[in-house]
Amino acid sequence: MQPDISVNLCGIEMANPLVTCSGTSGNGKEMSRFVDLETFGAFTAKSVTLDKRPGNPTPRIAECTGGILNAIGIQSKGIENFISEYLPFLRQFKVPAIISISATSAEDYARLAEILEKEDGVSALEVNISCPNLKAGGSSFGADPEISGHIIRSVKNSTGIPVIAKLTPNVTDITVIARSVEENGADALSLINTVAGMAIDIHSRRPKLGNVTGGLSGPAIKPIAIKKVWDTYRCVSIPIIGMGGVATWQDVVEFILAGATAVGIGTALFPNPQSVYTIIDNLKTFMKDNSIERLEDLRGQVVVPSEMAQSCAVTVDPS
Numbered sequence: 340m341q342p343d344i345s346v347n348l349c350g351i352e353m354a355n356p357l358v359t360c361s362g363t364s365g366n367g368k369e370m371s372r373f374v375d376l377e378t379f380g381a382f383t384a385k386s387v388t389l390d391k392r393p394g395n396p397t398p399r400i401a402e403c404t405g406g407i408l409n410a411i412g413i414q415s416k417g418i419e420n421f422i423s424e425y426l427p428f429l430r431q432f433k434v435p436a437i438i439s440i441s442a443t444s445a446e447d448y449a450r451l452a453e454i455l456e457k458e459d460g461v462s463a464l465e466v467n468i469s470c471p472n473l474k475a476g477g478s479s480f481g482a483d484p485e486i487s488g489h490i491i492r493s494v495k496n497s498t499g500i501p502v503i504a505k506l507t508p509n510v511t512d513i514t515v516i517a518r519s520v521e522e523n524g525a526d527a528l529s530l531i532n533t534v535a536g537m538a539i540d541i542h543s544r545r546p547k548l549g550n551v552t553g554g555l556s557g558p559a560i561k562p563i564a565i566k567k568v569w570d571t572y573r574c575v576s577i578p579i580i581g582m583g584g585v586a587t588w589q590d591v592v593e594f595i596l597a598g599a600t601a602v603g604i605g606t607a608l609f610p611n612p613q614s615v616y617t618i619i620d621n622l623k624t625f626m627k628d629n630s631i632e633r634l635e636d637l638r639g640q641v642v643v644p645s646e647m648a649q650s651c652a653v654t655v656d657p658s
């Protein structure tokens with residue numbers, strides 16, 4: 340019998356748990372040159388803004404040990420262009436399309452949701468709240484539980500499309516933000532966005548990124564992401580798309596054991612977009628070899644024996 344790797348993410352039927360991470364596969368056209376988009380369980384497009392944005396000065400990417408540092412700065416051609424140039428392309432595929440929205444005020448997030456509400460072929464909105472809050476001097480919206488909740492509420496009031504809140508790891512306690520967006524109507528969570536970082540060229544003594552600082556992604560951040568997913572899973576009842584450093588089928592299993600319903604893959608697609616085929620095949624083989632019929636049965640099944648639990652409030656293996 341074939342193992343069942345399908346998952347249901349807040350009503351979105353996905354053939355498998357793999358989702359592209361926003362910003363790492365363009366808007367579909369680009370990635371479709373390398374991989375059949377229907378191989379993914381869902382496709383998340385690059386964050387789109389209301390108006391055109393040029394993005395940050397170059398260089399925008401620096402290679403680091405175990406990952407990359409980026410500061411793209413949400414380069415976007417604007418929502419009207421996205422709707423005319425990319426959405427019709429995405430509609431041709433059976434894969435659910437998740438559209439990531441980004442803005443610098445709650446009003447603009449709501450406006451984006453209102454515009455996309457009128458369009459066919461949008462399975463969910465992913466609200467990227469890791470963007471700078473221009474009204475508050477540029478700090479990230481996603482670092483403040485009240486503002487995060489307010490943005491999600493504004494988006495929910497503007498659309499009936501399922502809303503996924505994408506959280507930043509650059510906070511002291513991600514569960515406070517997660518609970519706030521859940522209370523304000525988020526249907527699911529995506530975590531994590533990139534981890535704040537900086538790299539310096541020792542010869543020129545200049546920062547390697549044009550923006551000076553950026554966000555780290557790739558295998559180096561996976562343990563951070565696993566912990567954030569595990570912490571959050573125990574505090575909310577909405578499903579989680581876990582992401583950060585996924586490159587192999589083992590990483591996918593690890594995120595699901597930590598509590599993820601679906602799993603994002605981003606940086607790993609740059610060197611090898613076709614790794615998604617191997618990941619899915621090997622995931623099925625692992626399930627067959629271990630007599631696991633449904634992937635969903637693994638969700639949150641990390642076992643923390645009592646002697647390891649120490650003082651953290653975890654569900655302890657009764658055995």
Ligand SMILES: Cc1cc2nc3c(=O)[nH]c(=O)nc-3n(C[C@H](O)[C@H](O)[C@H](O)COP(=O)(O)O)c2cc1C
Binds near residue numbers: 557
């Ligand atoms: C080049 C690049 C661009 C990104 N652009 C976005 C974006 O537009 N919106 C967003 O929510 N996340 C963006 N991200 C973050 C990813 O979606 C993802 O959360 C992060 O990279 C962790 O996953 P990974 O380690 O598998 O890449 C970007 C990441 C990279 C590397």
